[in-house]
Amino acid sequence: MSLNAAKVLIGTADQTTTGAIRNGDVITDDISSWTFADAENAIQDMVASGYVSEDGLELSPEYSTNNIPEWNGNTVRTVLESFDGTLAWSLIQQDYESWCQAIGAEYVTKTAATQSAGEQLHIKMGSHLAPAQSWGFALKDGDVRVIIIVPNGQITTLDAITFNSSSAVALPVTLSCYDDGAGNPIHIFIDDGIKAA
Amino acid sequence: MRNCKTIDIEDELQKALNLDGIKAAAPPVPANLAPSVFVYRTGGFSQAYVQDVNTVDFDIYARTEAEAMARACNLTEWVRALPERQLEGATVYFSDITTLPYNNPDPNNPTLPRATFSAQIGTRVTHRKETA
Numbered sequence: 001m002s003l004n005a006a007k008v009l010i011g012t013a014d015q016t017t018t019g020a021i022r023n024g025d026v027i028t029d030d031i032s033s034w035t036f037a038d039a040e041n042a043i044q045d046m047v048a049s050g051y052v053s054e055d056g057l058e059l060s061p062e063y064s065t066n067n068i069p070e071w072n073g074n075t076v077r078t079v080l081e082s083f084d085g086t087l088a089w090s091l092i093q094q095d096y097e098s099w100c101q102a103i104g105a106e107y108v109t110k111t112a113a114t115q116s117a118g119e120q121l122h123i124k125m126g127s128h129l130a131p132a133q134s135w136g137f138a139l140k141d142g143d144v145r146v147i148i149i150v151p152n153g154q155i156t157t158l159d160a161i162t163f164n165s166s167s168a169v170a171l172p173v174t175l176s177c178y179d180d181g182a183g184n185p186i187h188i189f190i191d192d193g194i195k196a197a
Numbered sequence: 198m199r200n201c202k203t204i205d206i207e208d209e210l211q212k213a214l215n216l217d218g219i220k221a222a223a224p225p226v227p228a229n230l231a232p233s234v235f236v237y238r239t240g241g242f243s244q245a246y247v248q249d250v251n252t253v254d255f256d257i258y259a260r261t262e263a264e265a266m267a268r269a270c271n272l273t274e275w276v277r278a279l280p281e282r283q284l285e286g287a288t289v290y291f292s293d294i295t296t297l298p299y300n301n302p303d304p305n306n307p308t309l310p311r312a313t314f315s316a317q318i319g320t321r322v323t324h325r326k327e328t329a
Contacts, residue, residue: 005201006324008247012290016281056293131202142288 004054007144007192011056014138014145021057022046022136023101027151030182039147039189043136049101050093053170057137058088059148059186085177085186087137087150088157090170099123102158102171104130130155135175143193151180151187201322203243206251209284210236217275233258234272244319248290262300262310269298269312276316285291290319 013020024046031038062084072134091098099108099121101184107130109122137148177185214234218258221234234257241251253270255272279292296315303311 005247005322010245010248010288010290010321012280012288140281142286 009141009144010137014140020138021047021049023085023133026132032182036189036191039149046136050095050098053090054090061088085193087175090172102173145191146155147189149187150177152178203249204285204287204323207236207238247322249320253316253318255314257312258309265310265312266298267272269314287323288321292316292318
């Protein structure tokens with residue numbers, strides 16, 4: 001493989017007027033044969049988030065394995081026991097869409113602004129999780145574009161929300177990625193932006 | 198071969214400012230140029246293999262201290278919005294104001310009020326096309 005620094009990527013959000021993290025209904029179709037264009041079309045139909053914190057997006061593929069030692073203690077084989085993929089980020093734009101992403105639309109009530117009051121939210125936190133949904137993450141670096149699709153994922157962790165006078169209020173969430181029916185909870189699509197002559 | 202070149206951010210920011218109708222020029226400062234913006238890279242470092250973090254000072258000259266400060270405050274908005282554009286074809290990843298605007302009289306031009314602020318601007322290096 002030839003060395004090419006142009007293919008060393010920095011993971012910035014692909015956003016202009018809307019956020020780079022999107023969610024929609026669970027995708028039940030097998031997306032194994034999707035192209036980048038298919039992924040691009042899919043995220044257009046999803047609801048976009050607002051701003052995400054400067055820490056960006058963290059994808060953690062966790063392979064749980066078990067070693068099989070032989071009589072004298074040497075490992076002769078390692079077997080895969082499970083795969084657990086998660087994505088984590090912090091939403092720093094406090095609005096209806098962000099709270100719906102974090103805890104589910106069922107638990108967020110929005111009242112439109114009136115002449116005497118602004119738009120109001122009522123967020124109901126309790127022993128319930130947001131529903132499973134599909135998720136799309138749009139990233140770019142110059143002409144390179146990356147789309148991550150999770151066909152069936154659920155926010156399963158909402159970490160501590162800090163209210164203080166020196167930082168933005170953030171909703172730090174973790175998305176658990178479930179099997180898409182074909183054994184691939186996470187799909188990553190990359191377009192290197194270099195068009196053929 | 199690594200093939201990564203640091204962009205001339207002073208030149209590129211001056212071009213971008215002028216494109217947006219904000220008068221900017223290269224030093225030295227002529228005595229009759231106010232109001233105007235001067236851009237200086239005062240340092241920085243290389244990060245993440247293909248990313249440079251530039252420390253940049255913006256000097257804003259105007260007819261009065263109040264005008265220089267007002268123009269500097271306005272310019273911080275322009276600088277914060279830099280991640281939406283490219284400089285010399287290089288992506289701007291982030292642009293943070295690290296020192297807010299302050300009155301900074303120029304001893305070489307004592308009759309021209311000057312305000313200064315600093316920013317850290319993360320840019321991608323540029324890559325030369327490979328030749329056979």
